Amino acid sequence: MKKTAGKATAGKTAADKAQSGRTHNCLILFLTFLKIGAFTFGGGYAMIPLIEHEIVNRRHYASEDDVLEIVAIAESTPGPIAINAATFIGYRVAGIAGSFAATFGVVLPSFFIILIISFFLRSFESVRIVKYAFAGVRAAVLALIIRALATMYKTCPKSLFSYILMAAAFLAVAFLGANVLLVILFSGAAGVFWTVFSAKKGGKIT
Amino acid sequence: MIFFELFWTFFKIGAFTIGGGYAMLPLIESEVTRKGWMTMEEVVNFVAVSESTPGPFAVNVSTYIGAETGGVFGAVCATTGVILPSFIIILVIAHFLKAFRENKYVQGFLGGLKPVVVSLIASAVISVGSSVFFPDGFSLSTFAGGAFLVSFFIFLAALVAAFKKMHPILIILAAAALGIGAGYMGLLG
Numbered sequence: 001m002k003k004t005a006g007k008a009t010a011g012k013t014a015a016d017k018a019q020s021g022r023t024h025n026c027l028i029l030f031l032t033f034l035k036i037g038a039f040t041f042g043g044g045y046a047m048i049p050l051i052e053h054e055i056v057n058r059r060h061y062a063s064e065d066d067v068l069e070i071v072a073i074a075e076s077t078p079g080p081i082a083i084n085a086a087t088f089i090g091y092r093v094a095g096i097a098g099s100f101a102a103t104f105g106v107v108l109p110s111f112f113i114i115l116i117i118s119f120f121l122r123s124f125e126s127v128r129i130v131k132y133a134f135a136g137v138r139a140a141v142l143a144l145i146i147r148a149l150a151t152m153y154k155t156c157p158k159s160l161f162s163y164i165l166m167a168a169a170f171l172a173v174a175f176l177g178a179n180v181l182l183v184i185l186f187s188g189a190a191g192v193f194w195t196v197f198s199a200k201k202g203g204k205i206t
Numbered sequence: 207m208i209f210f211e212l213f214w215t216f217f218k219i220g221a222f223t224i225g226g227g228y229a230m231l232p233l234i235e236s237e238v239t240r241k242g243w244m245t246m247e248e249v250v251n252f253v254a255v256s257e258s259t260p261g262p263f264a265v266n267v268s269t270y271i272g273a274e275t276g277g278v279f280g281a282v283c284a285t286t287g288v289i290l291p292s293f294i295i296i297l298v299i300a301h302f303l304k305a306f307r308e309n310k311y312v313q314g315f316l317g318g319l320k321p322v323v324v325s326l327i328a329s330a331v332i333s334v335g336s337s338v339f340f341p342d343g344f345s346l347s348t349f350a351g352g353a354f355l356v357s358f359f360i361f362l363a364a365l366v367a368a369f370k371k372m373h374p375i376l377i378i379l380a381a382a383a384l385g386i387g388a389g390y391m392g393l394l395g
Contacts, residue, residue, distance in 0.1 A: 140254070145231075170325035
């Protein structure tokens with residue numbers, strides 16, 4: 001009886017150790033992604049070097065190739081890249097608790113910064129100097145969006161199917177006031193249809 | 207109920223955020239400006255704020271609108287809503303990674319989304335462009351106005367800077383300085 005009790009205690013300590021190791025990992029994940037979240041300006045791509053530094057070089061949670069794969073997945077799935085990458089790495093390192101810790105960490109800094117900004121932005125916008133500043137800034141935002149358009153166009157497959165889909169979706173959203181969610185779903189469905197169709201013809205998937 | 211509405215609206219936006227922040231502008235426009243939560247001009251202003259602060263645009267805009275319409279709890283609801291779809295999707299993918307990567311239907315679906323990202327950003331160019339150059343609606347007299355010329359000059363300068371890969375925050379700061387200068391010279395009307 002004593003023996004079983006001893007075994008049980010030993011089993012418990014091992015489990016405790018694993019448990020505390022996981023808690024420790026979650027805490028590190030949280031703090032690492034808190035840092036990444038606080039310094040990711042200007043979209044998800046800016047955080048890739050930071051992720052490499054913190055996750056690959058410092059913590060050895062993932063390899064260089066893993067990061068490339070994570071970026072590819074984060075890019076090709078819905079949702080902001082920062083959130084996708086945090087959830088994915090968190091899950092790899094410490095399961096669901098890890099994904100929660102990492103995602104919570106990456107969001108927290110911008111959440112608090114924007115919350116503070118929300119207290120004064122609207123009243124701020126009617127101050128004359130701010131009004132002037134934003135008049136200039138809006139024109140620059142248009143330029144930044146056109147820059148993003150050029151980047152996305154470069155990564156897009158260049159095929160007849162792709163061009164037709166592009167033109168149809170553009171007309172539907174910009175000029176016909178179509179429901180954006182439906183346009184996205186329809187385009188995905190068209191992609192599936194095209195894949196099946198061209199596979200049957202023995203052609204290459206775009 | 208406003209909290210559920212915030213959560214649900216941003217849940218939808220989160221689920222359909224593809225190709226980075228700018229591709230979601232048409233979606234934000236239809237979901238948020240039609241509800242009266244933000245005007246198009248405020249959305250464009252906020253793009254600049256979001257570019258100059260850390261965090262993805264989707265998360266920032268959800269936190270901001272949540273806080274504006276429902277206080278701190280509103281911000282929590284909207285931000286949770288925008289994050290949840292990607293959180294769930296990534297957990298599923300992380301679990302079935304190989305099957306997901308090699309599934310031809312999934313690949314076909316994602317392949318179909320690539321051209322649409324281009325279309326959505328192009329649509330954003332149209333709506334942001336008209337909000338920048340024709341804030342009071344399109345009319346020929348707009349072209350002769352000082353505000354139009356100033357905007358157009360700043361736009362061209364920013365476009366060159368952007369394609370020369372100047373950092374977005376620097377571009378925004380320079381544009382703000384030019385706007386302030388033009389405003390105090392009385393060019394913005």
